[in-house]
Amino acid sequence: MKNRLISGLLVLTMIAALLMGCSKEPKKSPSSEAPETPAYQEFLNAINPFAYGNVDDLKLEAGSYISVIGRGSGGAFWDTVKKGAEQAIADINEKNGFTGKDKVRVVYSGPSVTGDVDQQINIFDEELARYPIAIAISVADVHSFEVQFDLAGENNVPLVTFDAGSEYHNIRAHVGIDNGAAAIQAAEAMAPGLPEAPVEEAVEIVEDIPLGSAGETEAEGEAETEKAESNATKVLIISGNTGAKTDLEREKAFKAKLQELRPDVEFIDTFQMAEGNQEHQDKLQELLEKEQPAGIFITANYLKSPVLKIYEDQTKFSEYPLIIGFDGTTTELKNLEEEKLFGLILQNPFGTGYASVVAAARAGLDLPNEAFVDTGFALVTAADAKSASKYIYAD
16 A cells, blocks of 8 residues: 555655746756756646647637636645646747737636635636636536536537536536545545444343332342443544535545445544634534544545644544545645644646646637546655655645
C-alpha cells in the first residue's frame, strides 16, 4: 500500500511554486535558446488523456471568451484552479499569435461562500448573458441547474464540468479525479488503524427472589446470564451541505469499502456542514464529544480546519481520531507530521483548471471531447508527510 501511495505522488509537483507565479514566461537556459520546462508541466503531464494538457489544434477566433465557474471564489484550491485556467488561455494566445484586443479571454468566478448554490446560479446567469463560446462549471448541487443548462443549450453555449459534475444529459466533458477510487484508497488506509471494538464478557446477574413468592417455599436464587452489547468502533463522514456530486461519490465509495474491510465499524449519520457556519460548528462539536469517533473522513477540502479546531480547543478528547481529508495547506502538512491528521488526498487543481479550459475550447470549436478527463490524485499519510511538502498549498 505504501509503495502505491508514494508512487501516486509522482503525478503532482510543487504546488507552492505555482502560488508564487506559475504563469510567468519560461526563462531561457543560459546554454541554450530552448526554454526551460516550466514548473507546472508535471501537472499537465498527469492529465489523461494527455491531449488535455496542451493547446495544440485549438484555433479559436480572436477575442473569444470562455467562462470558468467554480464552487468557491477564494482559497488555495480554487486559486490554483484559476491559475491553471489562466495558463491555458495564455498558451492559446501564444499558440495563435493573439495580442491586444485579439486575445482570447477567460474569467474565473465563484460564490464567496464555497458551495452557495443560489449565488452560483446567479453567476451562471450573468456569465451566460456575456455569450461565452463555452462554460466550464464545478456544480455546487447535482440536483440544480437544469433550467440554466437548458438555457445554455438554447443559446448554443456548450457546457463542460470540472471537479463536481452533473447528471445533466448534454455535458460535453467532465474534468477531475476518480472520486470513488480516491475514497476507496482512504478507506483502505484507515481500516487497519481503527481499533477493534471492545466486547464485554458475559456477565452473570443473580436476582434474589424474596421468600413467600408464589410457587416458592424457600429462598432461592435464580441466575440469568446476559451478554452486554459490544461498543462499536465509530466512524463519522463529514460532508459539504450542498449536494455536490463529489461529496456524494466520495461518501458512498468510502462507506462501502470500509464496511467491506471492517464490518465491525458503526457509521454515525453523515454530518453536513457549510463553510464558515458557526451553528454547524457548534453542533459538530456536540456530536464529536458525544460519539467519540475513532475515524473521520472529510469529503470537502474546506472542512478540515473546523474539525481540527474542535480537537485542539477541547480537553474532552483523549486523542485525535484517524482523520483523512482532501487537499492540504502548509499548516495541515504540519498537522499531518504531528499525526493530528492521518492522511491527505492531494488533487491536481492546476491541471484541472488547465484541462477545463482545453475541454471548453474544444466544445466551443465543436471538436470531439472525452467524457472523462482524469487529472490525478495521491494519498499521503503521516509516514509520507516529509515527502509531500512539495505538493501542499501555501497558506
